[in-house]
Structures are given as C-alpha cells and as structure tokens.
Amino acid sequence: MKNYYQPEIETMPLEQLQALQSERLVKQVKHVYEHVPFYRGRMDEAGVKPEDIKGIEDLPKLPFITKDDLRDQYPYGLLAVPLEDCVRIQSTSGTTGRRVVAFYTMEDINIWDECCARAIVAAGGTKEDVCHVCYGYGLFTGGPGLNGGSHKVGCLTLPMSSGNTERQIQFMTDLGSTILCCTPSYAANLAESINEKGLRDQIKLKAGIFGAEPWTEEMRHNIEEALGIKAYDIYGLTEIAGPGVSFECEEQAGMHIQEDHFIPEIIDPDTGEVLPEGEVGELVFTCITKKAFPLLRYRTRDLCYLTRKKCSCGRTHIRMHKPTGRSDDMLIVKGVNVFPSQIETVLLNQGYQANYQIVVDRVGNNDTIEVQVELTPEMAADTSVSVAEREKKVVTGLKSMLGIKVDVSVVEPKTIVRSDGKAVRVVDKRNLYQ
Numbered sequence: 257m258k259n260y261y262q263p264e265i266e267t268m269p270l271e272q273l274q275a276l277q278s279e280r281l282v283k284q285v286k287h288v289y290e291h292v293p294f295y296r297g298r299m300d301e302a303g304v305k306p307e308d309i310k311g312i313e314d315l316p317k318l319p320f321i322t323k324d325d326l327r328d329q330y331p332y333g334l335l336a337v338p339l340e341d342c343v344r345i346q347s348t349s350g351t352t353g354r355r356v357v358a359f360y361t362m363e364d365i366n367i368w369d370e371c372c373a374r375a376i377v378a379a380g381g382t383k384e385d386v387c388h389v390c391y392g393y394g395l396f397t398g399g400p401g402l403n404g405g406s407h408k409v410g411c412l413t414l415p416m417s418s419g420n421t422e423r424q425i426q427f428m429t430d431l432g433s434t435i436l437c438c439t440p441s442y443a444a445n446l447a448e449s450i451n452e453k454g455l456r457d458q459i460k461l462k463a464g465i466f467g468a469e470p471w472t473e474e475m476r477h478n479i480e481e482a483l484g485i486k487a488y489d490i491y492g493l494t495e496i497a498g499p500g501v502s503f504e505c506e507e508q509a510g511m512h513i514q515e516d517h518f519i520p521e522i523i524d525p526d527t528g529e530v531l532p533e534g535e536v537g538e539l540v541f542t543c544i545t546k547k548a549f550p551l552l553r554y555r556t557r558d559l560c561y562l563t564r565k566k567c568s569c570g571r572t573h574i575r576m577h578k579p580t581g582r583s584d585d586m587l588i589v590k591g592v593n594v595f596p597s598q599i600e601t602v603l604l605n606q607g608y609q610a611n612y613q614i615v616v617d618r619v620g621n622n623d624t625i626e627v628q629v630e631l632t633p634e635m636a637a638d639t640s641v642s643v644a645e646r647e648k649k650v651v652t653g654l655k656s657m658l659g660i661k662v663d664v665s666v667v668e669p670k671t672i673v674r675s676d677g678k679a680v681r682v683v684d685k686r687n688l689y690q
C-alpha cells in the first residue's frame with residue numbers, strides 16, 4: 257500500500273462505505289429540513305418527509321436543486337446554520353447575473369482541505385514536498401482549496417496565486433517547487449516560458465495537479481513532456497466545495513469522487529431519471545457532511561459517466577470520467593465561467609439587438625474570446641459615435657460583467673449569418689471535450 261492520506265476511508269469496502277453514506281444522508285436530510293425553509297418547501301411539495309429517507313436507496317425521492325435555485329436564493333436562502341457559525345465564503349467566477357455564494361463553517365473548510373490533501377497525496381505528495389499553488393486566491397476556490405490541502409499534507413506551501421509568470425518561475429527554481437497546482441492552460445504557459453528561458457533542468461517539479469477547466473489527453477501529454485512531470489486531473493465546483501470533489505490517482509484513468517462526503521448520481525438531463533453506472537449523463541451531487549451550505553441532489557450540468565471498476569491504486573471510491581461536455585451552454589474561458597446570456601444582456605443594455613456571435617479559440621495556450629455584434633440600422637445612421645467608441649464601450653461592459661477582457665467587433669447591419677433554425681451564437685473552436 258502506498259502512502260495514503262486516509263486509507264481507512266479511501267479504500268473502505270463498498271458495503272461499509274454505503275452504510276456510512278446512508279447514515280450521513282439521513283442526518284443531512286433532517287438537518288436541512290429543519291434549518292432551510294427552501295428545502296422544507298421543496299420536500300413538502302414533492303411529498304417527501306425526512307423520515308422517508310432511510311438510506312442512499314431513497315436518494316432519488318429528493319427533488320433536484322439547480323443553479324437557478326441558488327441564484328434565486330442568493331445570498332442566504334440556502335444557509336443551513338446561523339451566519340455566526342460561518343467562517344468563510346467563496347464565490348463562482350465574477351458574474352453578476354449568476355453569482356453563487358457558498359458558505360463554510362470551520363468544519364466545512366476542514367472537510368474541503370482534507371479532500372484537497374487527499375488529491376495531493378494521490379499525486380505523490382508528502383510533507384517533504386514544496387507545493388506551488390498558482391490557482392487564483394480570493395473568491396475563486398482554486399487557490400484556497402489547494403492551499404488548505406497542502407497545509408494538511410505538511411508540504412511547504414507557496415501561495416503564489418495566478419499571474420506574474422517571471423516571479424512564478426523564479427520561486428519555482430529558487431525554492432525547488434516539486435508539485436505545481438494551477439489550471440492546465442496556465443501550466444502549459446509556464447511550461448512554454450520555462451523551456452524558452454532554457455530553465456527546464458533547473459526546476460524540480462515532479463507532479464502537477466491541474467483542473468477547474470476541461471483539458472484534453474493531448475494537452476496532458478504535452479505538459480508532461482514539457483515539464484518532465486506526471487499531470488493529474490482534479491475536479492470540483494464552488495457549489496459543492498471547490499476543487500477536490502474528485503481527483504486522479506496514479507492510474508490517471510478517471511477521478512475518484514470523495515464518496516464519504518459527496519454522493520454522485522448520473523441522470524438523464526431531460527427526464528431526470530437516474531442512469532446506470534457507465535452511462536453518460538448529467539452529474540448530480542449530494543453533500544452529506546458539509547453543514548453551512550449542503551446541497552442535496554445538485555445538478556452540475558457536467559456530462560460524464562461513473563465507473564466502479566477496481567482501480568489498481570487500491571482506492572474504492574467511484575471514479576468519474578472527465579466531463580465530456582455540459583448540458584447547458586456555459587463556457588469556461590480563461591478559467592472563468594461565461595454564459596452567453598450574460599454577453600447578450602450587456603449587448604441589449606447598450607441598445608444592440610440579438611444579432612451577435614461569440615467566437616472562442618485557443619492561440620498557443622491562451623483562450624481568446626471575440627464577440628461580433630451588428631449595429632442596428634439606427635446606430636449605423638448615427639455618425640456622431642464612431643465604431644471604435646462603440647467597441648470600447650462594449651469591451652468595458654463585458655469586462656465588468658464577466659471579469660475578463662473580450663475582443664469586440666462591431667459590424668455593419670445584416671453581416672452576421674442568419675440561421676434557419678436555432679441561432680448559432682457560440683462557435684467554440686477549442687474542442688476541449690473528448
């Protein structure tokens with residue numbers, strides 16, 4: 257057996273694991289029914305009482321929760337403990353229309369840190385490692401999650417946050433970073449700079465823990481080659497905890513879901529029916545240990561499949577295949593969640609009509625996003641405002657809505673191709689899902 261962080265949990269026999277899940281689920285359902293009027297209302301509507309949930313086999317009786325519910329209940333509607341028991345919030349990437357704020361008690365933070373610690377150990381991390389965290393710190397869960405996990409493992413933690421590639425590389429070489437945690441796109445960027453500077457033989461990296469956005473096997477291979485490391489995938493979402501909900505082991509064949517904390521289900525996104533193991537559908541999570549913001553049957557919109565096939569690492573927790581797409585139209589651009597509807601809101605607020613197209617691409621390792629929008633005939637007739645001024649105004653509006661820079665081209669009326677059926681608003685040339 258390898259140096260597992262918590263072998264007694266991660267290699268628990270299935271029967272024992274399911275008994276633990278059942279016990280925790282029953283407690284959790286009572287907790288939310290008693291403390292969250294929203295849940296009580298939903299369960300009453302569905303005709304389910306807490307005592308109807310006797311174990312994990314009863315999970316499908318509970319109603320689903322969606323991102324829209326979270327938005328409607330913003331900020332405190334789903335809080336299940338008194339605010340004074342909370343010690344932290346995190347939030348999904350800087351959006352106004354779709355903001356989600358998740359609350360954590362100290363114990364919730366501990367659970368999350370523990371999941372991230374397990375991920376670091378699964379990537380070969382020990383207290384001897386120097387863990388270089390360049391996920392963003394702040395409201396984004398990436399930095400704080402891996403930071404907490406690294407502390408738990410006892411690594412020397414470098415809380416670098418994102419950006420400033422020069423400084424990243426300097427610390428990496430001076431302090432001998434051995435584990436790199438960041439988005440795969442940033443890892444590819446760093447790899448490129450390191451090789452351009454001829455510093456490859458001065459870095460001591462052995463592993464990378466990369467996630468928060470989809471990436472391909474090809475990209476994994478390129479990063480592994482360029483940095484001479486083993487690159488591990490890690491998955492998570494703010495609503496459920498943050499990174500560490502699932503992660504890869506040395507097999508690099510699917511991510512083990514931390515089932516003692518989160519129960520996964522795969523459903524048909526159209527009917528909500530639970531699908532058998534191995535079928536692709538929408539991933540749904542139920543938090544069975546978190547107290548402040550415990551979502552039950554939360555629809556992630558990520559499409560994937562699960563497998564209980566025995567893993568050579570010894571872990572018994574179920575594995576999820578990397579997401580193969582989304583059942584909504586959310587894009588992840590430069591690590592930020594972008595909904596086309598947010599872009600449309602900005603355009604309509606500035607007087608445009610819904611004749612626009614969003615083109616996402618990747619140049620080198622960097623995402624690009626361009627919005628092309630048509631002038632209305634009235635705008636075209638009004639020569640007092642130049643096209644450049646209009647473009648600048650849209651860029652500013654989009655920056656404040658999305659938090660990222662979007663290239664904008666304002667084009668003549670009737671230049672955007674009209675579709676016969678559903679408008680093609682998004683052209684994503686990156687092919688990130690396999």
Ligand code: ADP
Pocket residue numbers: 348349396397398466467468469470471489490491492493494495498499556558578579588593
């Ligand atoms: P995070 O901070 O964990 O990225 P967000 O809440 O901003 O959380 O975004 C979560 C979404 O990011 C997920 O629902 C999923 O679509 C995507 N995501 C996170 N990790 C991965 C991954 N390893 N592979 C593919 N998509 C991922």
Ligand code: ZN
Pocket residue numbers: 505506507512567568569570571
């Ligand atoms: Zn494994």
